[in-house]
Amino acid sequence: MKVAVIVFPGSNCDRDMYHVLTDVFDLDAQYFWHEKGLPKNIDAVILPGGFSYGDRLRAGVIAAHSPIIKDVQKMSEKGIPVLGVCNGFQILVESGLLPGVLLKNESLNFMCEWTDLVVENNKTPFTNQFKKNEKIPIPIANGEGRYFADDDTLKHLKKNNQIVFRYGNSVNGSSNQIAGVCNEDGNVVGMMPHPERAVESEINPKDSKPSSLIFESLLTEMGVGN
Amino acid sequence: MATFNVHVIIENKPGISDPEGETILNDLVLKGTHKTVSKIKAAKMLKFTIREKDKDAAQSKVQDICDDLRIYNPMVSKVTIQVFEE
Amino acid sequence: MATFNVHVIIENKPGISDPEGETILNDLVLKGTHKTVSKIKAAKMLKFTIREKDKDAAQSKVQDICDDLRIYNPMVSKVTIQVFEE
Amino acid sequence: MSLDEQELSELKSKIGREPTSTELNIVAAEWSEHCSYKSSKRHLKMLPMTGPLIINEKGYDSGVLDVGDGYVVTAHIESHNHPSAVEPYGGAATGVGGVIRDILSAGTRPIALFDGLRFGDVEKDLQARWLFKNAVTGVADYGNCLGIPTIGGEVEFDECYENYALVDVAALGFGKKENLIKNHAKKGDLVVLMGGSTGRDGIGGSQFASDSLESENRSAVQIPDPFIEKLIIEAVLEARNGNLIHAMKDLGGGGLSCAVSETADALEIGIEMDVNKVHARESDMVPEEIMVSESQERMLIITSPAKLKKLEKICKKFSIACSVIGHVKFDSHMHVKKGKKTVAHLPTGVVANATLLDLPSREPEYLKTIETEKKFRPISNCSKTLMKLVASPNIASKIWVYQQYDHEVGIRTVVKPGSDASVLRLDNGKYLSAKIDGNPKQCYINPREGAIGCFEEACRNVVCTGARPIGMLDHLQFGNPNDPEIFWTFLESLKGLTDFAKFFEIPCVGGKVSLFNETPVGPIKPTPVIGVLGLIEKKLHRPQKTSKGDYLIIVGDTKDEMGGSEFFEYVHKFVGGKCPVVDFEDSKKHMDSVLNLIDGDLVKSVHDCSKGGLAVAASELCMTNQIGCDISLDKVPNKNLADDRILFSESHSRYILTVEKKNLKASENFLKENHVSFKRIGKFGGENIQFSNKGKSVIDLRVDKAKKAWLNSLRELIIDGKIRT
Numbered sequence A: 001m002k003v004a005v006i007v008f009p010g011s012n013c014d015r016d017m018y019h020v021l022t023d024v025f026d027l028d029a030q031y032f033w034h035e036k037g038l039p040k041n042i043d044a045v046i047l048p049g050g051f052s053y054g055d056r057l058r059a060g061v062i063a064a065h066s067p068i069i070k071d072v073q074k075m076s077e078k079g080i081p082v083l084g085v086c087n088g089f090q091i092l093v094e095s096g097l098l099p100g101v102l103l104k105n106e107s108l109n110f111m112c113e114w115t116d117l118v119v120e121n122n123k124t125p126f127t128n129q130f131k132k133n134e135k136i137p138i139p140i141a142n143g144e145g146r147y148f149a150d151d152d153t154l155k156h157l158k159k160n161n162q163i164v165f166r167y168g169n170s171v172n173g174s175s176n177q178i179a180g181v182c183n184e185d186g187n188v189v190g191m192m193p194h195p196e197r198a199v200e201s202e203i204n205p206k207d208s209k210p211s212s213l214i215f216e217s218l219l220t221e222m223g224v225g226n
Numbered sequence B, C: 001m002a003t004f005n006v007h008v009i010i011e012n013k014p015g016i017s018d019p020e021g022e023t024i025l026n027d028l029v030l031k032g033t034h035k036t037v038s039k040i041k042a043a044k045m046l047k048f049t050i051r052e053k054d055k056d057a058a059q060s061k062v063q064d065i066c067d068d069l070r071i072y073n074p075m076v077s078k079v080t081i082q083v084f085e086e
Numbered sequence D: 001m002s003l004d005e006q007e008l009s010e011l012k013s014k015i016g017r018e019p020t021s022t023e024l025n026i027v028a029a030e031w032s033e034h035c036s037y038k039s040s041k042r043h044l045k046m047l048p049m050t051g052p053l054i055i056n057e058k059g060y061d062s063g064v065l066d067v068g069d070g071y072v073v074t075a076h077i078e079s080h081n082h083p084s085a086v087e088p089y090g091g092a093a094t095g096v097g098g099v100i101r102d103i104l105s106a107g108t109r110p111i112a113l114f115d116g117l118r119f120g121d122v123e124k125d126l127q128a129r130w131l132f133k134n135a136v137t138g139v140a141d142y143g144n145c146l147g148i149p150t151i152g153g154e155v156e157f158d159e160c161y162e163n164y165a166l167v168d169v170a171a172l173g174f175g176k177k178e179n180l181i182k183n184h185a186k187k188g189d190l191v192v193l194m195g196g197s198t199g200r201d202g203i204g205g206s207q208f209a210s211d212s213l214e215s216e217n218r219s220a221v222q223i224p225d226p227f228i229e230k231l232i233i234e235a236v237l238e239a240r241n242g243n244l245i246h247a248m249k250d251l252g253g254g255g256l257s258c259a260v261s262e263t264a265d266a267l268e269i270g271i272e273m274d275v276n277k278v279h280a281r282e283s284d285m286v287p288e289e290i291m292v293s294e295s296q297e298r299m300l301i302i303t304s305p306a307k308l309k310k311l312e313k314i315c316k317k318f319s320i321a322c323s324v325i326g327h328v329k330f331d332s333h334m335h336v337k338k339g340k341k342t343v344a345h346l347p348t349g350v351v352a353n354a355t356l357l358d359l360p361s362r363e364p365e366y367l368k369t370i371e372t373e374k375k376f377r378p379i380s381n382c383s384k385t386l387m388k389l390v391a392s393p394n395i396a397s398k399i400w401v402y403q404q405y406d407h408e409v410g411i412r413t414v415v416k417p418g419s420d421a422s423v424l425r426l427d428n429g430k431y432l433s434a435k436i437d438g439n440p441k442q443c444y445i446n447p448r449e450g451a452i453g454c455f456e457e458a459c460r461n462v463v464c465t466g467a468r469p470i471g472m473l474d475h476l477q478f479g480n481p482n483d484p485e486i487f488w489t490f491l492e493s494l495k496g497l498t499d500f501a502k503f504f505e506i507p508c509v510g511g512k513v514s515l516f517n518e519t520p521v522g523p524i525k526p527t528p529v530i531g532v533l534g535l536i537e538k539k540l541h542r543p544q545k546t547s548k549g550d551y552l553i554i555v556g557d558t559k560d561e562m563g564g565s566e567f568f569e570y571v572h573k574f575v576g577g578k579c580p581v582v583d584f585e586d587s588k589k590h591m592d593s594v595l596n597l598i599d600g601d602l603v604k605s606v607h608d609c610s611k612g613g614l615a616v617a618a619s620e621l622c623m624t625n626q627i628g629c630d631i632s633l634d635k636v637p638n639k640n641l642a643d644d645r646i647l648f649s650e651s652h653s654r655y656i657l658t659v660e661k662k663n664l665k666a667s668e669n670f671l672k673e674n675h676v677s678f679k680r681i682g683k684f685g686g687e688n689i690q691f692s693n694k695g696k697s698v699i700d701l702r703v704d705k706a707k708k709a710w711l712n713s714l715r716e717l718i719i720d721g722k723i724r725t
């Protein structure tokens, strides 16, 4: 099974994600430059974090127009799991694959700190190994990480069980403390925190198991899990 | 064809919070000076230089660009477009 | 006393590069079909609501605030202030 | 920007004719203090620069250390003081950009950043607050965008930086030894300029850095573009992997003038180039402007015609401009043309080697009396004093700063900012620890001992993580060197650093000199900033959480050397007294012993004692571990000092160890056997930070109250304008 890691000009967590997929979870991962197309044999797509196009205009908006996004969209329509982390989430939102927007943090500053996530939806390809309300210690690192959606959208999200992760406490002022959402079908997931920074105990000052479940969920989804 | 300067102002829709404007206002309030200011709103501006046949064409072209390319995010912001002849 | 809307536009001085405008032009606008655009300059805008006795007072008050709070650095940016009556 | 009369006649006699205006500009840029080190170079040679781990290659802008298994670590330090003092955001950001390119030019990937920030009195001075806030944002925006973690640094405020800013940035790189660029050039090789376009911004920057700030030339602001820099990094590394780079240099101070002349000089080649081929931002730039422009985010690369196609393809992929501006010759000249017309033709040896100065030095007058102490009334309420110190800008936690920096990207950061030193994991299973430290208050009182103290403090911080120091970076920042008194302080600091480096066999792997740091009211205090790299060869011993019943041991003597301490300067508003002195033998013994204890898993954690002394160091432990302690001052090894001196003395070579009961005997025995001066001074537990002397309470402070002040005061000061606690 093959996981595509999409690289945009300015992506900077691509190598971290690749390391985790290959060295930690023994997956077959491959980089794809944003101008390329995606081959048919891809089983999952990951948009890593970073500052695509220097976050100019708005985080994610320029990358959302990259040629490869059309292929990501096609894959997502086929039900293939797609995960956007941080800037990847911003790109998914700006390209309309996920609802809502990500605004500047209330502090107006970049924020790099550890926080707790709460799993709201454990039915997605990236959360199927969690219990509902399970906690995940995980770091955030973003300047535009405040999830916002208007009331109608929020209502819809709740009804459809599209809120995947919430923060344990209010870190940046996001609507309903939302940290991650999915599309209506549940196969496209976006999250602001960085699971790839939390799955190795060596660099995780708290507990690396919960974050690992995000990737183990993917393995299970693909039928290669334990 | 003529050259036009088109100003695009992107700002939050009414009802959407604007921490940046508020912070600057708070700074003023905190310092206790300049009490005559009652509101500050932060916005972003893009100045386009564009060649089109007339003002209207310039206006609608830039409007298209803004919509097409999502120069603004319609969920939270609105744009105002002003065209100036060179 | 009257209420004024004062627009403050902060942009890089001429001759100083504007990486944001360039990226928006080259990586977004020109990559599409909108080839008539030749330049984009990014700027920041602040909209003040202020009560002062007249237009001039509003103008100079806002200028003072921008200088006081160091809303822009005259080394790199210039500021344009426009006053509108409510 | 110009040459002085003597330099002009020297140039004329060396080339045997009148220089052209382009030549004048090129030479003025290259002979500026910033590029040529003309005042300092002959003295810098005293520093030990070789060692078993050091790899020396011509033309490197960064130090290279062999960390085994085919891997190298590169390191460099820079400052961007003058630009940051007038445009803190852009100045700090482009400072980061510059030091990153030095790492990149060796062919290694930048993996970490450090920032040392110094400003005026942030409590009183609004300008200082503005400078600080914007410099932090500048570092954050640049480093974060590149995806290079900023994992450490320091922040300090002192009146001597009023209306000024010191922004130091250090960077570390990592890579395979076999991928290092072996700077060389072959016949027919091409000279390529890659990256951002050349514009008028930043013209005269290096000259600017060599003038004092009062001078008029303030046009040298540079606009940071981290996005291009990120693309350059990826493009260069891809080109390196393809073996497409024969030689490489980043464009920094002095722009093309320096890059071309220094590359040619280092490789013993000539370079012929055409300014018309340089991709410029404005069409009407004259040759001298193109040659001295310090526009950011540019690299000079020497490659062969055969490899050029591949290089161009990589540049195209990343949308970065890449122009062939010239070619390699073997006449040791730099030949600058505009189209067919020659605008400069100079021997590179002349351009790149300014005549070194031998400036006079004289011991400053003020030093004769500085050690005399004023009489102080003893502090009646030490709890209050400790609380005040914990919330003071220099001692308060810098969390408001480092949380704005992405310090985890790259997933190497094993020990994160907030500890004594940060630790990175390397691909060969080893760990790299690093920290930068400065102490202008001590260096002002005693430039020599102060500098040694900075060096030792950086070592101590690294040792606290269990790493053995393997290399040092020095950044020497002083006022106008033409003032013999200032130059004397420069020499003293340098001699101190040299002695320490030699004694401890820690080679200097890189450095930088920044002179002419003058504020409107005078020179800055001597401000050497020292970076130390340490290596953990085997197992990493992560600091463990302190719990109830753990013991506190202090290693090292607490002495009556309060000069430059926060206690004297912040509490008593007194500048003077005796500067702490490092005893080399003790220092070494303590380092070795602490490393041994960590290696043997006998201690839970080690923290160094520095700013604010024992009282602050112990409080920091309590606050970060959310636990109280009970410490007996009468047990602290000292010679009959008053309580407030034991609490707040900043004597060097001291560590505080947290030890579990079961390891107490073994640790104490080990220290005894190694003749280390130490004492068990306290025990953890409860909710209060308590110090007593012979049973009489001296300090009693709630941990949570202290912690709140310590964590929040800096942010409150910057955002709200005052400390609320």
Ligand SMILES: Nc1ncnc2c1ncn2[C@@H]1O[C@H](COP(=O)(O)OP(=O)(O)O)[C@@H](O)[C@H]1O
Pocket (backbone or CB within 6 Å): D114, D115, D116, D117, D150, D151, D152, D153, D154, D155, D398, D399, D401, D402, D405, D416, D417, D418, D419, D420, D421, D422, D437, D457, D461, D608, D610, D611
């Ligand atoms: N400007 C900064 N950038 C990043 N980290 C910083 C900065 N200033 C301080 N820190 C971090 O805060 C912690 C305390 O710093 P400092 O007080 O200088 O420590 P020490 O006294 O041990 O030298 C360290 O982990 C340091 O790296």
Ligand SMILES: [Mg+2]
Pocket (backbone or CB within 6 Å): D419, D420, D421, D461, D607, D608, D609, D610
């Ligand atoms: Mg320390």
